[in-house]
Amino acid sequence: MVWHSVRSGGDTKTRRSRRTLALPKRCVDALALHLTRQQAIRERTGDRWQDNDLVFCTRFGTELDAGNVRRAFKAITKKAGLNEAEWTPREMRHSFVSLLSDEGVPLESISRLVGHFNTTVTETVYRKQLRPVMLEGAQAMDRIFPSEA
Incomplete structure (x- = not known):
């Protein structure tokens, strides 16, 4: 469940960010x-460990900062x-959208999974990643009206 974060005050970015997501078995x-x-x-850290109940943390149990994550x-x-110069942690979110889109997951579902209020933001931000969803209409019309050639 994603109900809090390490953001200032411990709250999520938006109220809609508080949601329960299923994880694939691999994860x-x-x-x-x-x-x-x-x-x-x-155990190796001993008394230096600070228990902050974090899933991802430094080797001493403290919050990761952006530099830790990027490194x-x-x-x-x-x-x-x-090529590490071409990849950032943010790219993982774009890859998530691309993979779901390529698998035929409806835009509405993708939008909910990435925490957007509606599909407009998803369509705007991830336009390139949603290409297969955008092709769906043309492909359906090709099946309905097959070419004569």
Whole structure:
């Protein structure tokens, strides 16, 4: 459940950001492994560990700042063989929209999953990623009225 954040005051960006999302099994498995690793780090850190009940934190249990996240993300993209100069954490959100769109998930569902009030913002911000959704009408018309050639 996403009901609070590390933003100033602990609140989410918007009221609609407070929502419950299902996670794919792959993510649940990765989070379980992360928790196991984090517990080992906590034991090694000993008294220096600050328990802030964070899923993602520094090696001492404190909040990550933007620099921490970018540095870790850069290392991960490099290890994955990607050009780290072309990828940012924000790109993951765009990739999420692209993958759902390519899989035929309706625009309304994508919009809700990324926390937008309606599809207008989703369509505006992710126009390039939604290309397959935009092709749906033309493809349907091709099926209804097949070409004679």
